[in-house]
Amino acid sequence: MSEQHASPGDDAQPSSTKPAGRKPGKSASKSARSRAREFALQALYQVIVGKNEAADIDVFTRDLSGFHKADSAHYDALLYGCAEQALELDKLILPLLDRSMAEISPIERAAMWIGVFEMKHCLDVPWRVSLNECIELAKEFGGTDGHKYVNAVLEGLAPQLRPHEVQADRQAGRARA
Secondary structure, three states, rough: OOOOOOOOOOOOOOOOOOOOOOOOHHHOOOHHHHHHHHHHHHHHHHHHHHHOOOHHHHHHHHOOOOHHHHHHHHHHHHHHHHHHHHHHHHHHHHHHHHOHHHHHHHHHHHHHHHHHHHHHHOOOOHHHHHHHHHHHHHHOOOOOOHHHHHHHHHHHHHHHHHHHHHHHHHOOOOOOO
């Protein structure tokens, strides 16, 4: 039960030591919320590419290996929230793009959806945690430099979606001014 944390919104990594030879970021060290984001990313990819219904993808995704270790409530919020609000999320993202939405990789698009959705609706997740988690998703599943694109877009939207939190981090020197 090392996945349980002091507060439900805590995204900190478990404090257990990693086995020798294991790189940071491997699945054994991921929090339940990080796993939920990974499964949501994979499911949202199916929404984008396969034009599949979220409910159909959900049934398939829950049967995948390791799903039982994910925060299923957070996964549900991300999958269904992003799928239902796809047009609204795209409208927020589009002004920050230097190309059309059709030219964006489905992985980067799904990672941006997750980040924007969390910043808008999951106020228990600090904006910087959401940003960093989405960058890591893009690094792990996306193209070579896709994470830089995800970073730029989400960092550009953060002041609009979480103005007080971003301002406080800037004043404390934890975010760029």
